[in-house]
Amino acid sequence: MMADEPTVLRKDQLEISLVEEKKLIKDGTIKDDNPLDLSEPFRELCNACRQGDLKVCQEKISEGVNVNARDPYDYTPLILASLCGHYETAQLLLESGALCERDTFQGERCLYNALNDRIRNLLLEYDYSKSTDPLQPLAAHITSLLVRESPVTADIVVTASDQSLHLHKFILAARSPYFRAKLAAAPESATWKLPSTIPPEAFGAAIKYLYFGEAPRDLRSGPGTGFTESETFAGVDRISKYLDIPSLPDSILESGDRRRARQRRNDEISKGRDQMDQWFQENVLGHKMVVETSKANEIQWSRNNAIFADVLLRADDLPDEEDIATGAAPAEGPKSTIFPCHRAMLLRSEFFQTMFSSTFREAYVKDQLTIIDVDCSPEVLEIVLAFLYTEKADFPLEVAVDVLFAADMLFIEKLKTKAAVVISTLGSAGMSQAEAAKTRGTTDEDDIDIYSIVRAAWLTRVQRLEEFAARYLAYRLEAHIDTLEFAELIQESASRIKARQETDSIEMLDDIRFYLGERFRLRFDEAGLDEMMEEDVQSHEDDTDEEEADNKLTEGVAALDVSKGTSDPEVEAPQEQGPEIRALDGALVVDEFSEDALNYEILLEKLDDLLERLNLEA
């Protein structure tokens, strides 16, 4: 899709644009996209990007390290990750807002440095022109409320001169101090009149601004509109003072330079998001109610409430929860939490959109607000609501699977992806080679129940998680291969395909084999592998000749145990010092390789055994 554009700028063009950019930054006209950052957390992020350490990356990003900063050598994390060929890391950075914009110095540099085409294509996909501002979906949704016809969510008609707009009180209150004050005084008002001297164009622009819309390219004025250009601009000025939104005139007058416009818009959106967030915290969360489940449905909220909610969402505490995290369970019975919400925002979920557009009970707005059950814990519902209102999705690994399920149930794809990202990165399976080697076989370090993750991935159809799990298992196969759970998992994976043919493959197993290959192949030199393999097969055959088939499993484990003890310190050495060691000490290398190859063989063998036992062909 980007093929028709020139792929890279010429070097001299880049240098010119770099000089110009620096000048502009110096003048203060634009912000530096990539400020120099010498802090320790940023240094750690950069190191993690060099090594492809997803876990550390995610942690640092969650801490709030600027992913677009640069180190003393002008490297940004994204450049490092793409230069070192860490696809997943680069993807994580891009999803977290790292910029790779065409026609900028840093962007082109990033593209130029990409280790392979796969990463390069990934970078191109995230070009700014495809609007990867993480807040863009939220802004687009709120803007769309202005023109959305069904279901009806507007609760106030605002009129200026002859133009009337159907608007939402909570958005007006969140975004404009003027409306906040006025509506606090009269929350039930259904219409509002602004002075008729304000030109409709200016009024429209102001409302669009409040609804996160992009500033109109040029305000219509002159003949036909009844207002001259200067009157319109004066009107914009007036309404911005009237509604107390001082940045409005600037946002309309600002034009020209693409980067400056983008920067301003990003600032505006994130400012707006913060306003929404503040309002959400204060009002929605501020008014949440915890009651006993049995009494939950007796709650009555008038349609005319101070926070303009038009629907109540209810989430019940899970009754069988072992309350390790939240403290002692209340003795008097299950509790429910009620959140007062706004349909307009809930519409971001396809579930709610369908619900409110249907002719079912929930679609009717009554004087007393409808209570809608949501089948998840209050904690998760709060996360979901926070995402819908503010696009924020910060939650710990502990609830990630619950969020994943809730997002899946409510049809919120973005949140689902976020949950998957949290699980797959904090789950630490995307570890670097070095780490993989380190943790190999250390079964008791697992943070997560990988089997549950796999099943969740299947249920919610998140490919990314399936791959994550396969990789996770492949890198720790020694610990899982002999367990009953693993066998069950393989069995399930096989049964997922309906009317399975003899020749069909078992997804999970194929994925595991793939990553197993990756794990070991990474450790061997490509060329050397085949030779090693032949040797190993022979030696292995020697082994098997002597041993009984029944004993093979224990033998394999024993071999692993033996190898682990000796290889651990040595494995780290070649990683850090590179190929010289091999040349210097060939015997050691050969030993280590043969051990690894042996392990590989044993693992593959075991997989085949497993299949045999399960009566599966693959």
Added chain:
Amino acid sequence: MAAMRARHKIRAPRRGFSHAKTDDFDSIWEVLSVSLNEINTKNASSLSFEELYRHAYKIVLMMRGDDLYEKVTELEQSWLQTNVQKLITESISASLLRAQSSTDAQDQSSERREAGEKFLAALKDAWEDHQLCMGMVTDVMMYMVRQLTKNSDESSCSHLVQDRMIITAHSKPSIYVTCMALFRDSILRSSVRPESSLTITDMLKSTILFMISLERSGHMIERPLIRHCIQMLEGLYETSTEEESSKLYLTIFEPAFLEASKEFYQAEGQRLLQIGDATTFCRVATQRVAEERERCRYTLAVVSEPKVLDLLDEHLIRSNIEEVVNLAESGVRHMLDHDQLEGLQNVYLLNARVDRKKEALTNVLNKRIVEMGKEINKSSIVLPQAAAAAPSSEKDGKGEKRTEKGKDKEKPQNQQTVSAIRWVDDILALKTKFDGVWEKAFGSDQGLQSSIGASFSNFINMNSRSSEYLSLFFDENLKKGIKGKTENEVDVLLDNGIMMLRYIKDKDLFESYYKKHLSRRLLMKRSASMDAERQMISKMKMEVGNQFTQRIESMFKDMTVSEDLTANYKEHVARNGDPDQKPVDLEINVLTSTMWPMELMTNAKDGAVQLPCIYPKEIDILKSSFERFYLDKHSGRKLSWQASMGTADLRATFVRSTGKTQRYELNVSTYAMVILLLFNEIPDGEFLTYDAIKERSRIPDHDLTRNLQSLAVAPKTRVLKKDPMSKDVKPTDKFSFNHDFHSPFVKVRIGVVSGSANKVENQDQRKDTEKKMNDERGGSIEAALVRIMKQRKTLTHSQLMTETLSQLSARFVPDVNMIKRRIESLIDREYLERVGEEPPTYGYVA
């Protein structure tokens, strides 16, 4: 610590789906099925979306999505079969069934119509309810729908994607689609009565077709109702993949509709032909087109519009249009003759629908134009002949002696000129008429315009005198016609003439006539307006090209140069001339001989050398004085004097018998002046015989006769007396000066009998002109041949012919035999040579 906590927290919430209990599923389904039935009975407003969704969601998480899908399908099917189908069947009345089987339905049409409407309404309601309910069911089953049908393509790892694609390729059609198909199978395809093989679809089809046939015969029908039923057919498909082409509308209804339409229009065509009125046919057909269009847009489906219109075109129009156009009593000819523009327009529009060339119309139109044109041609010949019927015998008797022309002869000649002009006027009127028809009825169609033009050209060229007539038309108008007309009117007049010129094939012939007529106008100063003349030339230039007007333009140039010359000469005389001598005013036109039609003036008879005329002394002096003056300026030129084209002003004194003298100023031709001056030299009362005059003046016989006729015979201008007094002039006749000449005016203009006015040529002149024309054409052909051969060096005979024809076609249509002769002649003269025989090929000899 974190690890400890995580192990407890992270779990799939509803674990163990693979061994979910069957009774869980059954109990949840129990709840769901009750609700779904509520939806079907339209009691949904009290149902909770969330609750239904949760149930469906749970079932899907149990991995029982497929079972749910099956159950829902089953439930809806049984609902349709037990409840809805009954409703529909009940709505079909016995009478409707009867009407279905009987072939002749018209007699009970109102009854059948009522029953049909009831049936359609029931079906429409059932369909709309079904759609609504299925929409709700689909909403509730949203999660299941996605799980079972949607492709999870979130992947980024290319090596893994392919396996997934295969798995999801067999996914089910969405529940909505399945339920729609249920409606098709359980309702539309069920039979109307248990024992009957007739299905609801058949019923629907025949009922709608019946309604349409009602509408076609002029009844009002429930259009929206039919539209809804059609929309239902459009919303249903034969297959679950829902390809456009498998819409039930396209597979079931449309073919039947088209078949019925075809039959209807075949019959309609027959019926209308039997009425035998073209106007009616066209009106009805046009109306039918509009009706069908409207029907497809508002009652049926837009996709059928082109198809049914094609049928209509084919069966109603194309197969009948020719017959209609040619209907004797009311066809196009009738319409043309009676200016029925609306009828013509309908014919045109209909014909244009089925035939881009509009052949039927074009043919009859052309035929009519040529007919009418021939009529005009004929009357232009008949009219003068009728007038000349009396003197025709005399003419025969006179043979080819052109010099003998009496008064009787002159009259038909003038009439012929008048009729020539009438001919042009008639054609122009005809053209105006057809232009009007073309513009108003034929939508200014390009093809028809050229075809009308071709027809005009066709009959105009049938008249062999068309070039001459047209030139006469211009002559007449430029002399008299345009007097008192505004510039615009003149413009229109000339444009009309030019338009006719466009149709004339032999443009060279026209050119030669035009030149001839023009030269007379110029030399005799007969042009009413030089501006108009110039305008005419520029128009001709635009129409026919530069080459065509070159010579005509140089004629104009000669005239202006001559004016200067005359003025210069006068100055010269005033400076150097003998002041004593009474000067004779000279106004002279020096003409370039190649540009002017000299044959007009020389009258050189059969190569006989004509000695120059002997001028009176005063004139001779003047002549030589001017010659000296002119040759001084332009040495090496030769001036030859054309007395026949000149005029002179004389002041003559007549002495009455009473002794009084009376002076008249006579304006006469140059020859007449020479003759009259001869009488100055003889004493009063004496006479001169014809021979004596001839001898003394050496005026050619032809001119002498004519001049003497006008001086002595014409009743109002008898300056000379003739003895014996008769019309004819004989060599022995005696002439004497008539002192008793009387005229009411002081200035008397004595014209020369015949020859000076532009008239239609007589047969001999025509032959002359044709001969000259042929010579000239021969030259043009040879020039073209040599030009082509010089360029191409060698060329086959046929190629050479085509090239020559195409080069010359702008000027005239060359005769193929003439070209052949010219080629032979060029070979003889060794310009060309034969280089091959098979095929015959010529080469250019340098």
